[in-house]
Amino acid sequence: MSPLSDPQAIDKNGQTTRPFRFGVSLLTPGSRSEFQSKARRAEDLGYDILQMPDHLGMPAPFPALVSAAEVTSIRLGTFVLNTSFYRPALLARDIADTDQLTDGRLELGLGTGYNQPEFDAAELPFPSGGKRIDHLEHTIRELRRLFASTDHVPAVRQKPIPPLLIAGTGDRMLRLAAREADIVAFPLNAGIKPDTEPEKALAERVAFVREAAGERADDLELNLFIATVTVTPDKPDLSLFQQMLPSFSEEQLLQLPGVLVGSEQQIAEKLHHYRETYGISYFGAVEDSMEAFAKVIAHLR
Incomplete structure (x- = not known):
């Protein structure tokens, strides 16, 4: 059964919601x-999907997923590919082979790429944000066209295309995600500004996606990137986020929806709140938080 068609749950307001x-x-x-030991550990801890980012200095995503x-027997995904690094026909080959070699477990996460030093290291031009989105749109159109052709070799196992996740925060990216994606992913800084309460900013971005999606809104799965998980009494390390958002105070950083700090039960209640209030049911953590987040997951199964 596709993870996008799992049986729905009922929230405290009597509304249908997706399972976590x-x-x-x-x-x-x-x-x-x-x-492979880490991959097995992730499955043993209760994770539903193992994801690979796409950054220089980290594992190459497609070989790692294979x-x-x-x-493992869990789902496997890119989170997310730097689409600006790829040409559609070459990317289609990698996607199709990976989908076949993982027995149809691939979820395809796409983004535009944002880190100019990586483009410089790859000896690639760093286009404007608009041109990077143009390329992403073109890539999605071409992937759909190529996979729809009976002549395309290799063929994807999941027809017509593996479940598509698009991550973004700006209006144009979210309109594209609302139109094309199965899963819309919100990053750490989704809609965040120094003078905006972080959860209100996230709520506005979710509302924007739902309005843009129109009749598709109920079909979308919503994902939130979890940057760090600290189960108290441990103290969170916010140094990386202070570099990313230098204008934010420690108090503001701790309010970011993707920064989870508290007891296991408190964090679990917060995730219930995100699901019941905003319809966000899919949460992705990073390796450093794998063990801590698993303690929270145990309260949500």
């Missing part, structure tokens, strides 16, 4: 045995 899904992104390279498929 939990993902974890593995960030550090290593030997085959080390990587390696993880050898030792």
